[in-house]
């Protein structure tokens with residue numbers, strides 16, 4: 001249903017890049033700087049009410065891309081289109097007007113929440129500051145939000161420190177949905193939680209998607225939780241989106257060798273499902289000097305001569321499903 | 330074994346924990362955050378002695394020796410030699426100021442005393458190649474921050490192996506790593522366990538990791554071991570409702586996908602708020618009257634222990650052939666034309 005081409009996308013990233021200029025580590029002259037291509041020419045789109053999951057190696061650019069998607073940072077090049085508007089270079093007032101519609105849930109709810117505020121104040125703040133709610137209307141809305149995320153409104157007076165990890169994440173979610181956003185960036189929002197709590201929060205996020213039509217950009221490193229939540233998956237490696245398509249398809253029949261390795265290396269809590277563990281040779285390369293040609297070639301079990309000289313093309317496997325690899329041509 | 334905080338309410342953070350580890354086997358300690366996994370691991374190493382806030386009682390026997398009766402210097406001598414430990418954050422356990430080479434040399438000395446330089450170099454390179462580092466020369470000269478997380482963890486394991494330990498304790502050694510790198514470290518641990526016949530105690534909160542490598546599994550909940558059994562038993566036919574609950578909330582990568590994930594209601598209590606009787610009873614669907622008043626006794630069967638008044642009946646496993654996936658879901662290939 002969300003793959004209908006006629007449906008306007010909620011968010012579209014077109015050829016987005018983010019380059020950081022950093023001092024090179026062993027520079028002879030301190031002014032010598034290198035360019036780190038954290039995100040390098042990524043295009044993707046998210047439909048309303050859809051969960052799009054970004055997975056991939058640490059340092060591959062998932063958080064950097066996520067921050068661009070909700071315009072917490074500006075891309076070096078490329079465009080960000082939100083609900084049909086080009087918001088790439090929004091700033092100041094324009095950005096503030098956009099903010100309620102794009103929210104973020106972080107990994108560490110305690111770090112993201114002000115420790116001196118009560119849970120109730122944390123949720124009430126955006127409602128007052130941006131929503132302009134006061135008095136009993138404000139109180140009612142906060143209670144409603146607490147119940148929506150499975151918290152007892154009596155916990156409004158609790159401080160973040162005294163809440164459990166799952167409860168803190170619920171407070172973070174209540175705050176994020178307070179202004180009825182269309183898009184939420186959930187960056188490792190369930191990764192640090194215990195499995196039993198992770199399942200509760202995952203169910204909550206999915207319920208909010210169905211009931212409120214929220215779209216998610218869901219960043220995670222665990223594939224099982226991604227399979228449970230996402231309709232579409234994007235796999236990143238060293239700043240490139242190497243495979244992107246419907247979640248079920250990508251997980252059942254991955255086309256890119258890195259995706260295959262990632263799936264093969266994912267531990268599965270089933271004894272008889274134990275498969276041959278895929279062990280990639282070597283470590284992820286230094287992002288400051290990525291390999292020539294295909295960036296995965298230094299670890300790819302199927303690398304050929306061509307892979308070192310030519311960057312692989314983006315191949316469309318089916319409409320809305322792409323992968324970047326010479327083998328697919 | 331019992332570990333108690335010295336200050337504040339006298340609630341044990343680890344209570345009545347008993348188990349044994351076998352040579353050549355991997356035992357995984359699983360359970361949620363705060364269940365007492367790390368305290369248990371540190372207690373075996375004698376590291377809790379260095380923590381004034383904790384008081385540990387009970388017996389720890391290692392290779393016929395009563396560690397609990399030994400003085401601090403004797404335990405310190407065993408540590409890093411016969412018993413070695415690898416932690417979650419390799420960066421913070423390695424000294425940022427010293428090269429990998431000098432830190433590994435220190436570990437080798439603890440077992441072998443002073444070695445002649447030529448001999449030392451060969452041994453260091455052999456150690457690094459053993460943990461899957463081919464360009465040892467470069468790594469020996471590097472400082473920890475110049476290496477990736479996976480590389481640092483390999484160095485930590487090399488340092489642990491330098492003492493030729495009989496027991497390797499690894500506390501969440503792969504939690505901070507990518508799954509592709511994690512797979513390499515787990516394979517490495519398995520290889521050296523088989524080659525050297527050591528016992529490995531692996532602490533993890535990831536049931537998937539335990540399913541991949543464990544021979545034996547200890548499930549901890551709120552400071553107690555609630556189930557201790559072979560990995561096959563634990564994953565195929567868990568007896569304790571908490572074990573079963575933990576397994577059911579982990580989403581799968583294959584097979585039927587539930588529209589809503591099963592969950593365990595509530596969360597694990599802190600040691601201060603541990604309810605009487607079975608600590609799991611407020612969250613347990615099988616709880617009976619006595620569960621809220623009487624602490625469940627350990628039921629012991631051959632190769633299997635659990636602490637529950639109303640355990641789950643064992644299921645009889647269907648033949649593995651019934652589990653072969655069907656291939657009807659595969660997309661038609663070129664020959665469909």
Ligand SMILES: Nc1ncnc2c1ncn2[C@@H]1O[C@H](COP(=O)(O)OP(=O)(O)OP(=O)(O)O)[C@@H](O)[C@H]1O
Nearest residue numbers: 020022036038057058059060061062063064065287
């Ligand atoms: N502000 C910055 N300045 C310089 N480099 C940065 C900055 N932010 C990120 N990077 C670099 O960009 C690359 C991508 O980082 P990013 O945080 O997006 O990765 P990630 O995929 O989210 O990784 P993880 O899974 O570890 O969170 C990394 O090499 C990182 O060091």
Ligand SMILES: Nc1ncnc2c1ncn2[C@@H]1O[C@H](COP(=O)(O)OP(=O)(O)OP(=O)(O)O)[C@@H](O)[C@H]1O
Nearest residue numbers: 334342361362363364365366367368380382383534
């Ligand atoms: N040095 C200490 N002094 C006092 N209390 C401690 C100390 N170390 C641990 N605790 C307490 O003991 C309990 C068990 O902690 P432990 O670190 O063993 O949990 P864990 O199972 O390893 O959790 P995690 O998965 O988060 O690492 C916790 O309630 C913790 O607060």
Ligand code: SF4
Nearest residue numbers: 294297300307325326
């Ligand atoms: S392009 Fe070559 S190196 Fe890259 S993934 Fe494909 S086969 Fe491997």
Ligand code: SF4
Nearest residue numbers: 607610613620637638
């Ligand atoms: S003892 Fe009772 S409450 Fe505890 S796990 Fe068993 S059935 Fe549940």
Ligand SMILES: [Mg+2]
Nearest residue numbers: 062063064187
């Ligand atoms: Mg990140």
Ligand SMILES: [Mg+2]
Nearest residue numbers: 366367368500
């Ligand atoms: Mg721990």
